[in-house]
Amino acid sequence: MFRQTLFRRAASLFVEARAELPSACAAPSPCRRLYSIQAQEDSIAKLPGIDASKLSIAKSTTPKKLVSPQELVFGRTFTDHMLSIEWTASEGWLPPRITPYQNLSLDPATCVFHYAFECFEGMKAYKNSQGQIRLFRPDKNMARFNKSSARIALPTFEPQPLIDLISQFASMEARFIPDMRGYSLYLRPTMIGTQRTLGVGPPGSALLYVIACPVGPYYPTGFKAVSLEATDYAVRAWPGGVGDKKLGANYAPCIVPQLEAAKRGFHQNLWLFGEEEYVTEVGTMNFFVAIKDKETGKKELLTAPLDGTILEGVTRDSILELARERLVPEGWVISEKKFTMQDLASAADEGRLIEAFGAGTAAVVSPVRKISWKGRMVECGLREDQEAGEIAGKMKAWIEAIQYGDEDHRWSYKI
Amino acid sequence: MFRQTLFRRAASLFVEARAELPSACAAPSPCRRLYSIQAQEDSIAKLPGIDASKLSIAKSTTPKKLVSPQELVFGRTFTDHMLSIEWTASEGWLPPRITPYQNLSLDPATCVFHYAFECFEGMKAYKNSQGQIRLFRPDKNMARFNKSSARIALPTFEPQPLIDLISQFASMEARFIPDMRGYSLYLRPTMIGTQRTLGVGPPGSALLYVIACPVGPYYPTGFKAVSLEATDYAVRAWPGGVGDKKLGANYAPCIVPQLEAAKRGFHQNLWLFGEEEYVTEVGTMNFFVAIKDKETGKKELLTAPLDGTILEGVTRDSILELARERLVPEGWVISEKKFTMQDLASAADEGRLIEAFGAGTAAVVSPVRKISWKGRMVECGLREDQEAGEIAGKMKAWIEAIQYGDEDHRWSYKI
Numbered sequence: 001m002f003r004q005t006l007f008r009r010a011a012s013l014f015v016e017a018r019a020e021l022p023s024a025c026a027a028p029s030p031c032r033r034l035y036s037i038q039a040q041e042d043s044i045a046k047l048p049g050i051d052a053s054k055l056s057i058a059k060s061t062t063p064k065k066l067v068s069p070q071e072l073v074f075g076r077t078f079t080d081h082m083l084s085i086e087w088t089a090s091e092g093w094l095p096p097r098i099t100p101y102q103n104l105s106l107d108p109a110t111c112v113f114h115y116a117f118e119c120f121e122g123m124k125a126y127k128n129s130q131g132q133i134r135l136f137r138p139d140k141n142m143a144r145f146n147k148s149s150a151r152i153a154l155p156t157f158e159p160q161p162l163i164d165l166i167s168q169f170a171s172m173e174a175r176f177i178p179d180m181r182g183y184s185l186y187l188r189p190t191m192i193g194t195q196r197t198l199g200v201g202p203p204g205s206a207l208l209y210v211i212a213c214p215v216g217p218y219y220p221t222g223f224k225a226v227s228l229e230a231t232d233y234a235v236r237a238w239p240g241g242v243g244d245k246k247l248g249a250n251y252a253p254c255i256v257p258q259l260e261a262a263k264r265g266f267h268q269n270l271w272l273f274g275e276e277e278y279v280t281e282v283g284t285m286n287f288f289v290a291i292k293d294k295e296t297g298k299k300e301l302l303t304a305p306l307d308g309t310i311l312e313g314v315t316r317d318s319i320l321e322l323a324r325e326r327l328v329p330e331g332w333v334i335s336e337k338k339f340t341m342q343d344l345a346s347a348a349d350e351g352r353l354i355e356a357f358g359a360g361t362a363a364v365v366s367p368v369r370k371i372s373w374k375g376r377m378v379e380c381g382l383r384e385d386q387e388a389g390e391i392a393g394k395m396k397a398w399i400e401a402i403q404y405g406d407e408d409h410r411w412s413y414k415i
Numbered sequence: 416m417f418r419q420t421l422f423r424r425a426a427s428l429f430v431e432a433r434a435e436l437p438s439a440c441a442a443p444s445p446c447r448r449l450y451s452i453q454a455q456e457d458s459i460a461k462l463p464g465i466d467a468s469k470l471s472i473a474k475s476t477t478p479k480k481l482v483s484p485q486e487l488v489f490g491r492t493f494t495d496h497m498l499s500i501e502w503t504a505s506e507g508w509l510p511p512r513i514t515p516y517q518n519l520s521l522d523p524a525t526c527v528f529h530y531a532f533e534c535f536e537g538m539k540a541y542k543n544s545q546g547q548i549r550l551f552r553p554d555k556n557m558a559r560f561n562k563s564s565a566r567i568a569l570p571t572f573e574p575q576p577l578i579d580l581i582s583q584f585a586s587m588e589a590r591f592i593p594d595m596r597g598y599s600l601y602l603r604p605t606m607i608g609t610q611r612t613l614g615v616g617p618p619g620s621a622l623l624y625v626i627a628c629p630v631g632p633y634y635p636t637g638f639k640a641v642s643l644e645a646t647d648y649a650v651r652a653w654p655g656g657v658g659d660k661k662l663g664a665n666y667a668p669c670i671v672p673q674l675e676a677a678k679r680g681f682h683q684n685l686w687l688f689g690e691e692e693y694v695t696e697v698g699t700m701n702f703f704v705a706i707k708d709k710e711t712g713k714k715e716l717l718t719a720p721l722d723g724t725i726l727e728g729v730t731r732d733s734i735l736e737l738a739r740e741r742l743v744p745e746g747w748v749i750s751e752k753k754f755t756m757q758d759l760a761s762a763a764d765e766g767r768l769i770e771a772f773g774a775g776t777a778a779v780v781s782p783v784r785k786i787s788w789k790g791r792m793v794e795c796g797l798r799e800d801q802e803a804g805e806i807a808g809k810m811k812a813w814i815e816a817i818q819y820g821d822e823d824h825r826w827s828y829k830i
Binding site: 073074075076078082101102103104105106107108109112113114115116117118120150151152153186188190192193197198199200201202209211213232233234235238239240241242247248249250251252253254255256258259284 | 488489490491493497516517518519520521522523524527528529530531532533535565566567568601603605607608612613614615616617624626628647648649650653654655656657662663664665666667668669670671673674699
């Protein structure tokens with residue numbers, strides 16, 4: 001009773017709009033669903049999960065004209081349909097729907113507009129020359145999507161039904177996927193809070209939707225190495241923060257620093273952290289560097305560890321696993337550990353910096369030519385006529401071979 | 416040329432969807448509008464600003480029934496109309512519109528849903544018994560709104576035209592404002608990015624809108640002191656981050672810690688920062704504490720300084736100014752400086768902690784009874800039968816007297 005009273009006072013005094021929350025979120029244990037990942041015995045687990053068998057499909061009667069592959073711009077041209085699944089705290093996940101691609105109609109008080117109740121994923125469907133469509137490690141995207149949503153009090157879900165639904169959706173949109181190497185269908189699962197009140201509290205309703213856009217190769221004419229500005233005046237992520245989750249909240253604050261870097265002629269920010277100037281991420285990608293160890297002379301592939309400030313990239317994980325399998329036998333050391341901008345600069349000065357690259361779903365890898373840091377330029381191992389190092393090239397080839405099904409691999413998910 | 420080439424490569428390689436950005440955002444100085452606050456000579460300043468004289472009004476033909484004052488819930492009941500102003504990077508601010516309150520219809524790829532391009536303000540319109548309506552320091556809200564929007568690459572604006580428009584809007588909705596002490600019309604200016612692409616870049620279009628809801632007194636039956644959980648496992652804000660701006664991004668990540676605190680019987684989080692455990696804010700409010708100095712015995716009113724991790728609260732600023740004017744003559748010392756949870760605990764142990772309270776637009780002040788910290792309870796100076804300290808009570812009375820016009824004051828803005 002004590003707790004219940006206290007929580008009711010919290011609701012009325014601070015949170016203010018809880019009154020509209022469904023009873024599933026009532027005191028004394030507010031919104032048990034948050035902990036459904038850990039606690040499956042939880043009563044909320046009895047609410048309906050995502051049920052792929054209940055999918056309804058309303059086909060578009062005005063199919064779009066295909067954009068020619070050469071004219072595709074990332075994130076601009078969408079397919080005919082979208083997948084939507086509503087959730088409410090009292091009813092759980094409602095039946096999934098595939099409908100014509102259409103606007104969302106939302107009350108201006110909806111919490112996604114005010115408090116950034118939003119998270120997303122980025123994944124791709126690949127078509128090979130025989131027309132076979134594949135996803136790449138969709139289980140990793142679903143796991144991260146659940147972690148992101150739970151962190152901002154949005155609902156979680158069983159991964160497989162959503163993978164099944166995304167597969168059906170991608171199959172329906174197959175005509176939009178060019179069957180050429182480098183092309184794919186970018187899939188954007190998104191979850192938003194849809195509660196229509198201004199009180200700051202856990203959303204009592206949400207919408208999960210997936211939209212899709214055909215995309216061309218990141219490097220249509222081959223790799224192009226980029227230059228970075230080491231950024232310390234703006235800090236992307238912090239221990240105890242949410243920088244390891246794929247939340248909308250992590251993106252808008254990075255745009256002004258990105259524009260500042262562009263103004264000075266750099267493609268992206270290299271996010272440093274702390275007085276030590278630890279190297280964390282580049283733009284919206286994870287960051288890898290290959291160096292020769294000062295003492296042993298051994299070649300080492302390095303990336304920052306998952307300490308809560310680094311996005312858990314699917315490409316990052318794939319590169320690490322492939323490197324451990326295929327580079328270690330060649331004598332490489334593979335490390336997830338903290339390293340500083342000074343470490344990079346010293347390695348460059350001493351001729352030990354072999355190469356550096358970003359890693360993410362969009363580009364697979366993005367080679368780095370140089371980094372501006374404290375008034376100097378740190379060269380990252382590329383010759384002037386060279387746009388990518390050996391490891392970046394190998395990783396791109398290895399991962400794309402799996403993505404397009406040249407190599408039969410457990411990461412490739414046939415739909 | 417060098418920069419232009421580089422930026423174009425940045426656009427195509429990383430930012431990906433810049434192609435849709437209007438030409439105002441082209442290289443080599445992307446989106447000058449960002450800096451329009453500092454640089455009025457900027458070319459972008461020539462784009463149309465907000466023009467209150469161009470307001471069009473479409474009145475609702477289905478006026479809502481008033482909710483009885485006793486049944487008002489914060490942020491749940493809205494008025495008949497809303498104010499909207501669209502912006503595009505090529506056209507600037509378009510003519511303002513007051514329309515019936517209605518849903519927003521947005522493409523599912525709109526950047527507000529993916530990257531949290533959103534910021535807001537919270538302010539109130541007060542009606543006295545003669546029917547006169549007043550705002551409270553709207554210039555402060557406008558200044559902060561501009562800082563928030565600029566930080567996430569959304570457009571800025573001249574404050575006065577928006578204050579005029581908000582005044583007109585509030586006047587139109589006058590029937591919704593109860594003319595009783597403690598009641599008011601909560602106004603929620605909101606700005607969202609509306610560009611319809613998935614590329615991560617500055618939005619080429621935005622929507623500023625204002626909605627309004629009548630609200631009752633925060634403490635209908637008098638003050639109710641709250642209890643807090645000192646929170647270190649989750650970090651609200653950090654140096655180089657955006658915790659001092661009123662961005663949506665700062666809110667969703669705080670809900671799970673809030674639910675965790677509620678589960679243990681506490682109303683809100685007291686956000687600590689760093690190994691030193693500096694006291695920063697409480698829930699979504701600034702935090703004040705009154706202590707007796709150990710050496711001098713002087714009474715001191717303390718709050719954390721605006722070091723980039725603290726929201727620049729209008730109520731915080733008002734309390735500081737009133738305290739300097741009215742408490743200093745009584746022998747008080749007023750300080751904006753860092754203090755730690757240990758400082759508070761020591762003051763409590765030594766009988767020097769006089770009182771503590773949160774401060775924000777919703778409650779004006781919210782007295783604090785106790786703080787749970789490292790397995791102990793820090794009592795904040797209230798007797799068991801007491802719900803507010805002297806300073807909290809005085810501040811609430813002083814500020815409300817200005818808000819409702821009992822006292823003629825430059826902070827009160829008659830509309």
